[in-house]
Amino acid sequence: MIVDVYTRLSQESDRSIERQKERNREYAEETFDDPELTIFNDGRWSSGFDDDRSEWQSLIERIDAGITDAIQADGVRRFARDFDSVTRLILKCRSQGVEIHDASTGEQLDLDDPVSVAVELIQAASEHEAQQRYIAKSREETESRIDAGYYHGATPAGLRFDEAGKYLIIDDDVRDAVERVLNAAGDESIRSIATHTPWTHPTVSTILDRREAYEHVLTGGRLGSDLTLVPAPDPA
Incomplete structure (x- = not known):
């Protein structure tokens, strides 16, 4: 059984990369017979709303090529949080017969159950909408600071x-x-x-x-x- 594990750490995360890897290894050993694990790690400060993550793209390529039998992460939101990315992932896995597993809950997403898939997409849509509101608010605050003449951006040395x-x-x-x-x-x-x-x-x-x-x-x-x-x- 070829299992691809995905890890990343955003600024909101409270579980280290090593703990994610450990939990995924434990889950794979408990769930699959003789699993062959490959870990794809995008490391720290990696956002699930960014679809250009290098390790994430490598995992997607293996799904497209039919190399992997299952993917898993310590929480399905580790894979992606953007609505379009979640939708594409589910469709790819459905068409290639790749299982999706959540090591944090110990559950497999039933891709053959329309209700389970719909619930997952609704959750992704809700997070996507919240992110768009956050971006809009941040943009307004940035424009307000600039209009007021305040400094905005990374702090220069010294x-x-x-x-x-x-x-x-x-x-x-x-x-x-x-x-x-x-x-x-x-x-x-x-x-x-x-x-x-x-x-x-x-x-x-x-x-x-x-x-x-x-x-x-x-x-x-x-x-x-x-x-x-x-x-x-x-x-x-």
Whole structure:
């Protein structure tokens, strides 16, 4: 019996990859006669709403090729959470005669039962709709922050958000390193400067490209949307 196991870990997950693998191995040994396991692991921070996961695509290719007899995961939502992806998976497995197993519940999805399949698709549709609402809300919040002139995005090296979470300010924990980068520019190579900082030379290069912004925050200023220079707040 050829069994393909799928694992991934999203930020909401509370079960580690190793625990997922362990639970899947236990389930396979209890369920199948002499199972031949292949584990496909997309690792951490892997979203079930992303259909371009490399290991997931490899598993799908094996289903299409008729290589595997069954697929299993520690929770069927590990496979996919997007409605279209769940629908395609069920149709592929039905047409290829591949079983779908949930190691967390110890149950097999009955692909020959229209009601069981319908329930699974309704659950996927509900999660898909919730995700779309979340995306729309996040987009509105992002546009609102940008319109207000607040910074939005990943925090650049040496900076952090202010207490209000609106603007970027200097991270005092690495203030000395930022000053070292700016002061050494022109006297040392970027690679040499990087050896005395917590950052790689490409990051040091980026700091130098943004010299005006970093010099601004070093004197108490703030950075808004697109690293726009914002004056320091008035003293209380």
